Amino acid sequence: MRDAIRMTAAEVETFLQGQKTLIVATIGRNGLPHLAPMWFAWVDGELVFCTDRKSQKILNLQRDPRCSVLAEAGESYDQLRGVHMEGVTEFTPDLGRVVDAVVERNFGEVGDDPEAREALRKAMSRRVAVIFRPTKIASWDHRKTMSGVNP
Template identity: 45%
Template sequence: MSRRDQIRMSPDELAAYLDEQKVINVATIGPNGRPHLAPLWYYPHESSVATWTYGTSQKAKNLERDPRATVLIEDGESYEKLRGVSLEADVEVITDTAVVTQMGISLMQRYAGAKPGDPVPDELSGFIGKQAPKRIGLIFRPTKIVSWDHTKLGGTY
């Protein structure tokens, strides 16, 4: 078995990794043809990841023009602890305010430590309700997934 095969995450490992991490780095293509890179909070969504952003942001404008992105999620302070995933993705842009509101609630509850399905406090609903009309939802649907977990190598390479 190749080293590449040894460090690849299984589907269950990948799902657990996406669940524990907190920030994605999203690369879109800017108007000048160069990558535009931005960090975003996210939440796992089906077999992908989802988030929201301001509809007037550069990444939103880039995705209107070309709905493709690459997403990087990584961690590890030294080579033998490196873990991560790169998703080449087609991006579904959500503009329906009710759906964007729910996406915002899912996102904020995750970062507040709530579990999916937990009651939504009225103050959170009110805050998200005011934000949602200015935002769009983004669902990154992977077309290619590359993952690595160097901890599987037991400190050797």
């Protein structure tokens, strides 16, 4: 059954491109998971996000770059689908590329207005950009085997 509901690599990428929010799990100082929803983007085959540089998740990632992420969808059992990835993160100095991708994905194109883009850059000046590199991927799509079945 597990193999029957597993997504292909292309299906994983398509699914992630259709989602806005990831649940990001970092490891807190006390060893417990710290979970936070994050907007993200898929840029050139990389999962990226940006957040306040003083946020708890960034403090956790500075201490330990390991992290896991989850994207899921579906309101009934026969429609459940998702992707869970374990991996490591790295901080990238290319904040502009990440901000542009996340903003365009979630707010639409900012356009050619230099004032709007500059205002956005200033608002993002306290943020840091993160690249997530998966080491393990698990996926499921119950629609593949349970269409029309709702236990």
